[in-house]
Amino acid sequence: MAEDQKKALEDIFRxxxxxxxxxxxxxxxxxxxxxxxxxxxxxYSLNRFKRILLIGAGKGTAPMAKALEDILGGRLTNGLxxxxxxxxxxxxxxxxxxxxxPIPDKTGLRATEELLKQVQECTEEDLIICAFxxxxxxxLPAPSPPVNLDQKKxxxxxxxxxxxxxxxxxxxxxxLSRSKGGWLAKEAYPATLVxxxxxxxxxxxxxxxxxxPTVPDESTYSDCIEIIERYDLINRLPKGVVEYFKQGAAxxxxxxxxxxxxxFSRVQNLIVGNNRGALLAAxxxxxxxxxxxxVLSSQIEGEAREVAQVFAAIGxxxxxxGLPISAPACILAGGETTVTIQGNGKGGxxxxxxxxxxxxxxxxxxxxxxxxxxxxxxGPTDAAGAIVSGLTCKRARQATLDPHAFLLANDSYSFFExxxxxxxxxxxxxxxxxxxxxxxxxxxx
Amino acid sequence: MAEDQKKALEDIFRxxxxxxxxxxxxxxxxxxxxxxxxxxxxxYSLNRFKRILLIGAGKGTAPMAKALEDILGGRLTNGLxxxxxxxxxxxxxxxxxxxxxPIPDKTGLRATEELLKQVQECTEEDLIICAFxxxxxxxLPAPSPPVNLDQKKxxxxxxxxxxxxxxxxxxxxxxLSRSKGGWLAKEAYPATLVxxxxxxxxxxxxxxxxxxPTVPDESTYSDCIEIIERYDLINRLPKGVVEYFKQGAAxxxxxxxxxxxxxFSRVQNLIVGNNRGALLAAxxxxxxxxxxxxVLSSQIEGEAREVAQVFAAIGxxxxxxGLPISAPACILAGGETTVTIQGNGKGGxxxxxxxxxxxxxxxxxxxxxxxxxxxxxxGPTDAAGAIVSGLTCKRARQATLDPHAFLLANDSYSFFExxxxxxxxxxxxxxxxxxxxxxxxxxxx
Numbered sequence: 048m049a050e051d052q053k054k055a056l057e058d059i060f061r062x063x064x065x066x067x068x069x070x071x072x073x074x075x076x077x078x079x080x081x082x083x084x085x086x087x088x089x090x091y092s093l094n095r096f097k098r099i100l101l102i103g104a105g106k107g108t109a110p111m112a113k114a115l116e117d118i119l120g121g122r123l124t125n126g127l128x129x130x131x132x133x134x135x136x137x138x139x140x141x142x143x144x145x146x147x148x149p150i151p152d153k154t155g156l157r158a159t160e161e162l163l164k165q166v167q168e169c170t171e172e173d174l175i176i177c178a179f180x181x182x183x184x185x186x187l188p189a190p191s192p193p194v195n196l197d198q199k200k201x202x203x204x205x206x207x208x209x210x211x212x213x214x215x216x217x218x219x220x221x222x223l224s225r226s227k228g229g230w231l232a233k234e235a236y237p238a239t240l241v242x243x244x245x246x247x248x249x250x251x252x253x254x255x256x257x258x259x260p261t262v263p264d265e266s267t268y269s270d271c272i273e274i275i276e277r278y279d280l281i282n283r284l285p286k287g288v289v290e291y292f293k294q295g296a297a298x299x300x301x302x303x304x305x306x307x308x309x310x311f312s313r314v315q316n317l318i319v320g321n322n323r324g325a326l327l328a329a330x331x332x333x334x335x336x337x338x339x340x341x342v343l344s345s346q347i348e349g350e351a352r353e354v355a356q357v358f359a360a361i362g363x364x365x366x367x368x369g370l371p372i373s374a375p376a377c378i379l380a381g382g383e384t385t386v387t388i389q390g391n392g393k394g395g396x397x398x399x400x401x402x403x404x405x406x407x408x409x410x411x412x413x414x415x416x417x418x419x420x421x422x423x424x425x426g427p428t429d430a431a432g433a434i435v436s437g438l439t440c441k442r443a444r445q446a447t448l449d450p451h452a453f454l455l456a457n458d459s460y461s462f463f464e465x466x467x468x469x470x471x472x473x474x475x476x477x478x479x480x481x482x483x484x485x486x487x488x489x490x491x492x
Numbered sequence: 493m494a495e496d497q498k499k500a501l502e503d504i505f506r507x508x509x510x511x512x513x514x515x516x517x518x519x520x521x522x523x524x525x526x527x528x529x530x531x532x533x534x535x536y537s538l539n540r541f542k543r544i545l546l547i548g549a550g551k552g553t554a555p556m557a558k559a560l561e562d563i564l565g566g567r568l569t570n571g572l573x574x575x576x577x578x579x580x581x582x583x584x585x586x587x588x589x590x591x592x593x594p595i596p597d598k599t600g601l602r603a604t605e606e607l608l609k610q611v612q613e614c615t616e617e618d619l620i621i622c623a624f625x626x627x628x629x630x631x632l633p634a635p636s637p638p639v640n641l642d643q644k645k646x647x648x649x650x651x652x653x654x655x656x657x658x659x660x661x662x663x664x665x666x667x668l669s670r671s672k673g674g675w676l677a678k679e680a681y682p683a684t685l686v687x688x689x690x691x692x693x694x695x696x697x698x699x700x701x702x703x704x705p706t707v708p709d710e711s712t713y714s715d716c717i718e719i720i721e722r723y724d725l726i727n728r729l730p731k732g733v734v735e736y737f738k739q740g741a742a743x744x745x746x747x748x749x750x751x752x753x754x755x756f757s758r759v760q761n762l763i764v765g766n767n768r769g770a771l772l773a774a775x776x777x778x779x780x781x782x783x784x785x786x787v788l789s790s791q792i793e794g795e796a797r798e799v800a801q802v803f804a805a806i807g808x809x810x811x812x813x814g815l816p817i818s819a820p821a822c823i824l825a826g827g828e829t830t831v832t833i834q835g836n837g838k839g840g841x842x843x844x845x846x847x848x849x850x851x852x853x854x855x856x857x858x859x860x861x862x863x864x865x866x867x868x869x870x871g872p873t874d875a876a877g878a879i880v881s882g883l884t885c886k887r888a889r890q891a892t893l894d895p896h897a898f899l900l901a902n903d904s905y906s907f908f909e910x911x912x913x914x915x916x917x918x919x920x921x922x923x924x925x926x927x928x929x930x931x932x933x934x935x936x937x
Contacts, residue, residue: 250808323813341816344809348852349801356794357802360827363695364789368768371786371816382805407793 052486056417056434057470059332059377059484064421064472066328067479069107069180069245072320073114077243079122086241087317093122096239097172101126101141102162104187105180105257106422107245107477109136109143111319112178115243116141119176127165128178129158129186134476151188156196159189159226166231169238177231177240181247181422181478183257189226191291191300198285199223209278213255218266219274220258221303222295223288229304229311231260236310246321247422247478249346249382253316261314264303268295321345322381322479325421329379329482338377338486347382347483351396352403352454354384358485359407362414365487374413376487383480386426392458395426397481398469401433402459404485406450411437416485419470422478428460430469432481442466497931501862501879502915504777504822504929509866509917511773512924514552514625514690517765518559522688524567529619531686532762538567541684542617546571546586547607549632550625550702551867552690552922554581554588556764557623560688561586564621572610573623574603574631579921596633601641604634604671611676614683622676622685626692626867626923628702634671636736636745643730644668654723658700663711664719665703666748667740668733674749674756676705681755691766692867692923694791694827698761706759709748713740766790767826767924770866774824774927783822783931792827792928796841797848797899799829803930804852807859810932819858821932828925831871837903840871842926843914846878847904849930851895856882861930864915867923873905875914877926887911 065071076087084091093099099122101115108128116123116139126141131148146155169175190199202223206216221228232240242261244253254262271292275281281289294300304310323345333340343361347354358378365376384396394402397418408414419425419432440450443466453462463469510516521532529536538544544567546560554575561568561584571586576593591600614620635644647668651661666673677685687706689698699707716737720726726734739745749755768790778785788806792799803823810821829841839847842863853859864870864877885895888911898907908914 250812323815342809343816344802344805345815346805346808347802348805349798350795353794353798354802357789357792357799360789360791360793360825363791364787367695370768370790371788380805 052415053434055336056415056484056486059329060417060419060482062332063325063329063482064475067320067325067421067477069110069477070114072245073111073243076317076319077118079118086315089315096174098124099174100124100165100169101176102128103178104129105183106131106134107180108178109134110476112138112141115176115178127162129155131182146186148182148185151185151196155186155188159187163189163226163234166235169235171237173238175235175238175240177242177261179242179257180245187226187260189224191223191225193287194223194291198288202284202288205280205283211278215274217255217258218270221264222268222271227258227260228264229259229262232314233304233310236313240314242316244316244318246318247480249348251318251321261316263306263311267302268292272296320479325479325482326379326381333377338375339372340377341372343378343380345381347380349384351384351386351400355400355403356407359404362408362485362487363411366411366413374487375489378485380483381480388457390456390458392456393428393461394457394459395428397425397432398459398463401435402450402454402462405435405439408437409440413488418481418483420481421475423472423475429471431472432470433463433468434470435468497860498879500781501860501929501931504774505862505864505927507777508770508774508927509920512765512770512866512922514555514922515559517690518556518688521762521764522563524563531760534760541619543569544619545569545610545614546621547573548623549574550628551576551579552625553623554579555921557583557586560621560623572607574600576627591631593627593630596630596641600631600633604632608634608671608679611680614680616682618683620680620683620685622687622706624687624702625690632671632705634669636668636670638732639668639736643733647729647733650725650728656723660719662700662703663715666709667713667716672703672705673709674704674707677759678749678755681758685759687761689761689763691763692925694793696763696766706761708751708756712747713737717741765924770924770927771824771826778822783820784817785822786817788823788825790826792825794829796829796831796845800845800848801852804849807853807930807932808856811856811858819932820934823930825928826925833902835901835903837901838873838906839902839904840873842870842877843904843908846880847895847899847907850880850884853882854885858933863926863928865926866920868917868920874916876917877915878908878913879915880913
């Protein structure tokens with residue numbers, strides 16, 4: 048691949064990243080003027096509040112908190128946020144606790160207890176500002192007694208193993224939690240609550256980001272019973288968990304807060320950054336480079352290697368007949384694909400998608416593409432993703448690497464490492480899922 | 493789903509079909525004026541030829557031959573075409589033989605022998621007009637001695653079973669044939685040959701349609717040896733086949749005709765109909781209905797249920813933000829997906845894609861879609877495909893049908909049969925792979 052295409056792909060990706068930088072995202076939607084705090088379309092008179100508390104959880108929450116501290120200045124009373132180990136940064140008034148992710152740990156439990164305690168102590172005279180981002184769910188563990196963290200983890204594990212959908216897993220999770228599924232908003236009531244969300248979920252569902260601590264939950268204990276019956280888990284789940292759900296369905300335990308709960312009259316939830324925002328910024332960059340650009344979708348799902356086929360098909364069509372747009376063309380998309388692991392290799396969904404695409408566009412030298420995670424990591428690797436072109440497979444064969452064999456072994460990382468085609472950004476401290484960018488150059492190039 | 497959306501989807505699909513009707517396709521590219529025969533950009537003086545022979549093979553070849561008989565009138569000397577059982581129709585000067593498809597049979601063998609004989613008898617003073625369409629490969633069996641039909645079938649079967657790519661299978665097939673991979677053109681030399689192709693293959697590769705009887709082959713006997721070594725088939729293939737390839741690689745057998753062969757100086761290959769043509773006609777129909785329409789690609793491949801995810805993602809993005817185009821929108825695509833069968837149900841790739849899409853757009857009542865085979869059949873069913881919408885899953889649940897369970901069992905036909913959402917066209921006598929059409933209605937609707 049020509050170096051300039053590789054550079055163009057990287058520049059377009061980084062323009063997308065920049066737009067969803069957590070600090071920048073907060074500053075775009077939140078500002079202070081005199082005693083007024085503007086949050087999206089709303090504004091608040093800060094003089095009316097006795098205290099302003101800053102809380103939050105998530106991988107991108109530290110820079111969000113930093114921006115909020117800057118904006119609020121001396122008005123901020125204090126704060127507590129929970130981030131992944133190694134994701135902290137110096138803050139002025141906000142206590143940062145680092146905890147386990149993606150597997151919640153005891154530090155996370157203690158931090159969440161402290162956070163809930165501070166929220167419960169708030170009154171009608173207080174303003175709570177929340178900053179949630181991807182990973183917030185694992186970083187905010189608060190199992191409902193008598194269920195404990197291990198039982199909750201086992202339950203989630205069993206559900207995922209038997210193929211439950213993410214909506215089903217979330218219904219169960221929320222009903223085993225004292226922080227998620229709207230509970231945090233309920234605990235904060237009657238304080239005023241502003242929740243700023245950096246979305247890492249398909250379709251930006253408010254109740255899914257960080258498992259929706261400040262958002263009404265639509266599921267019920269009866270749904271949970273149905274789900275565990277559907278997957279025949281009654282006798283496989285920890286006994287206490289099944290008993291707990293039965294009590295809930297019998298009306299003995301309180302339901303998760305629903306949309307009609309008065310607590311939500313004092314809650315504003317606002318998405319400050321999402322995949323679509325990154326794509327639209329990337330689009331501007333691509334247009335400035337002279338590419339006819341379109342954004343296909345910000346909610347791409349599906350098996351990575353199969354999704355790659357569709358992108359290859361679009362690229363080839365542009366090469367052959369200039370449809371749906373003419374070259375030089377840039378197709379942008381985002382979302383989060385999945386990988387069904389069959390081999391023993393090392394890789395991530397973005398690297399696997401890129402490898403499958405490289406195979407599908409083998410010989411189409413006008414096409415190049417990048418697939419990468421906006422958080423800078425892709426699977427259990429140190430790469431964000433990979434960059435490929437119609438010449439990648441040729442280069443691989445020259446290095447006696449068989450692209451098909453690497454794909455079969457889910458070994459995309461080793462493949463791209465050998466070719467030097469990994470994209471490494473390091474941790475970006477943001478996370479709005481993945482970005483896919485395909486370029487189709489003019490015939491003359 | 494509203495009946496008018498269903499009707500719009502069907503009308504758009506049928507507009508696509510009409511554009512690739514074999515008779516119509518031939519008439520679009522072939523016409524006679526005085527003694528001149530115009531074929532695409534070329535023309536031929538018919539007075540210069542002593543005889544005009546019409547030959548061909550494929551599921552759509554009978555109506556192609558009918559159109560050619562009408563155009564040539566009294567100038568046609570005689571003809572012989574091979575079609576699938578039940579796909580014949582009355583012709584004036586052309587002998588129709590019906591044979592086995594997709595499994596070649598002895599009738600096909602005899603018919604092909606006769607066809608090759610007639611071609612070999614042609615001289616420089618003759619014009620041969622060929623009409624090839626999907627299925628032509630199975631309908632034109634002529635194994636190279638000493639390999640016989642059963643050995644050839646076993647070889648193909650073993651290759652497919654061990655996951656060989658379609659290019660690899662084709663290389664092997666062509667090297668075991670006396671009709672495919674350019675051999676028919678070679679046999680016809682020095683006659684002039686015009687080959688009219690109705691494309692049923694991804695990317696319209698001339699050498700893949702009907703296995704390219706009139707197109708130079710790029711593969712070699714050495715490639716064949718490499719392929720059978722790659723899949724460790726040396727000891728599993730029929731002994732005679734391996735021996736045959738070894739002789740070929742040693743230069744003892746003639747190679748398939750390559751691009752430099754003088755025979756091809758007298759050959760014109762012309763695609764008269766393809767998936768893209770159908771999509772562009774469908775697009776015109778959609779535009780006339782008021783939809784903002786774009787053609788995504790005519791070469792969609794991949795696992796049907798995963799490809800469905802991408803279409804769902806595009807539809808949702810249009811609903812939410814009007815990207816890449818605003819509603820009312822129509823997204824058209826074509827190609828041929830695959831289904832990895834895991835269950836025992838009944839269905840086809842189009843019905844499975846539609847079912848997976850219905851699940852992915854559950855509740856999105858502005859979205860509807862159709863996926864159907866242009867030949868009027870989808871898998872081993874009597875349906876061409878199915879039509880779904882964001883309300884399909886709701887209707888299914890009301891009828892106590894679980895969409896997920898049907899998808900898991902590859903039982904899309906039973907699902908749609910119960911709901912009355914199958915699309916049945918009967919045999920269309922054309923075949924340009926599949927058409928996918930998604931509609932996203934305006935919010936106000």
